[in-house]
Amino acid sequence: MSDATYAGRTVAVDPEGFFVDPEQWTDEMAPEIAAEVGIGELTDRHWQVIKFMRHEYEQRGAGPTVRVLGRTSGVSIKELYELFPKGPAKLAARIAGIPKPRGCI
Amino acid sequence: MPDSIEKVSIIISKGSFDGIYPGLIMANGARAEGIDANLFFTFFGLDAIHRSRHEHIKLSTVGNPGLHLATMLGGLPGMSSVMTHYLANKMEALDIPPVPEFLEMISDTGAGLYACKASVDLFGLDKSDLIPQVLDIITVGEFYALAAGGQIIFT
Numbered sequence: 001m002s003d004a005t006y007a008g009r010t011v012a013v014d015p016e017g018f019f020v021d022p023e024q025w026t027d028e029m030a031p032e033i034a035a036e037v038g039i040g041e042l043t044d045r046h047w048q049v050i051k052f053m054r055h056e057y058e059q060r061g062a063g064p065t066v067r068v069l070g071r072t073s074g075v076s077i078k079e080l081y082e083l084f085p086k087g088p089a090k091l092a093a094r095i096a097g098i099p100k101p102r103g104c105i
Numbered sequence: 106m107p108d109s110i111e112k113v114s115i116i117i118s119k120g121s122f123d124g125i126y127p128g129l130i131m132a133n134g135a136r137a138e139g140i141d142a143n144l145f146f147t148f149f150g151l152d153a154i155h156r157s158r159h160e161h162i163k164l165s166t167v168g169n170p171g172l173h174l175a176t177m178l179g180g181l182p183g184m185s186s187v188m189t190h191y192l193a194n195k196m197e198a199l200d201i202p203p204v205p206e207f208l209e210m211i212s213d214t215g216a217g218l219y220a221c222k223a224s225v226d227l228f229g230l231d232k233s234d235l236i237p238q239v240l241d242i243i244t245v246g247e248f249y250a251l252a253a254g255g256q257i258i259f260t
Contacts, residue, residue, distance in 0.1 A: 064166065077210055087136070087137045087138050096211075104134055105134075
């Protein structure tokens with residue numbers, strides 16, 4: 001475990017950069033985390049996914065799979081991969097400050 | 106050697122439920138990690154991308170010791186359907202989609218789906234028999250060209 005600084009605040013992250021405590025996350029941190037994973041600008045569509053990730057995590061205690069994202073987030077799987085080319089479930093979880101999804105699907 | 110995998114090309118050569126799923130899961134999982142993926146369907150693996158057959162992919166219950174089922178029971182009429190149904194339900198609970206939806210999903214992730222030309226010719230098929238997500242019918246040589254610079258996984 002190590003520390004990272006986003007939006008001027010120090011937060012605990014795991015070795016891959018995922019938040020250890022999602023409570024430490026704030027909206028202002030998202031653009032800085034996104035820049036770290038190669039996403040230059042967060043559009044409204046990115047935000048729709050990020051908000052959905054947060055909501056799912058709060059409801060179920062885990063981030064959704066890509067299949068669930070594609071069905072219920074209002075963003076299709078095709079678009080999810082356009083928004084987060086290096087893997088939507090993983091990248092959106094990281095930007096949304098929730099733990100890394102561990103499913104195989 | 107780089108310390109990460111950037112591209113995989115996965116060959117699916119079997120047409121049974123347990124022959125098709127591992128390759129699909131590997132391909133989908135690769136894309137989820139941001140790894141480029143191609144799928145090459147050959148021989149009976151073509152059933153996975155056959156319009157009318159891919160909804161009826163069955164588990165093989167004969168000669169499949171992994172099921173821990175007495176050999177003679179495995180051959181009973183309907184056994185394959187029952188076991189397939191049972192396993193498909195368990196997989197749905199784990200959010201693993203049925204074959205047709207899974208292929209559509211994998212295609213939407215940006216993975217390339219290809220059919221083997223020799224097998225298509227062997228079974229007397231053409232592109233109209235295959236699902237629209239199939240990008241092309243390609244030769245072995247073209248497959249190797251496509252796979253260049255990445256890892257090849259045979260299933």
